Amino acid sequence: MVSAQSSNLGKTYSLMMIKSFLIWTFTLAVCLLVVGFPLVVLMATVGCLLSIVLQSVMPVSAVLLVGGGLILFNILAVAIAAAVLTLKGVHPSQIKWLSWLHGESEEMQQTSVYAACPLTCEIK
Numbered sequence: 001m002v003s004a005q006s007s008n009l010g011k012t013y014s015l016m017m018i019k020s021f022l023i024w025t026f027t028l029a030v031c032l033l034v035v036g037f038p039l040v041v042l043m044a045t046v047g048c049l050l051s052i053v054l055q056s057v058m059p060v061s062a063v064l065l066v067g068g069g070l071i072l073f074n075i076l077a078v079a080i081a082a083a084v085l086t087l088k089g090v091h092p093s094q095i096k097w098l099s100w101l102h103g104e105s106e107e108m109q110q111t112s113v114y115a116a117c118p119l120t121c122e123i124k
Helices: 002-034 037-057 062-087 096-101
Strands: none
Touching: 002 037, 002 062, 037 062
């Protein structure tokens, strides 16, 4: 009985780790595409220049090599960052600014301020 329970807990823990890793991978990939757009433009510019330089050395596969290298670099960066965050035990539900990921809305307390309020609010 104890063996069955420990096996079940191990499976549950591994599924939680896999789920956390996949959520981190998705979140970091979206953040890289949306927020990191200037970084993507910079990488594309460097990639174009590198492929022009490599074109003289190996004319057939320079663009393929540079393009594949940049894509591989991005995938590895996202996967390594997701693995580090997962192994540190940081779950995406613990991060305050990821509430959009879980469908939670941030409760913003907005009080209406009308244009006439400074003139009339203090009148008693």
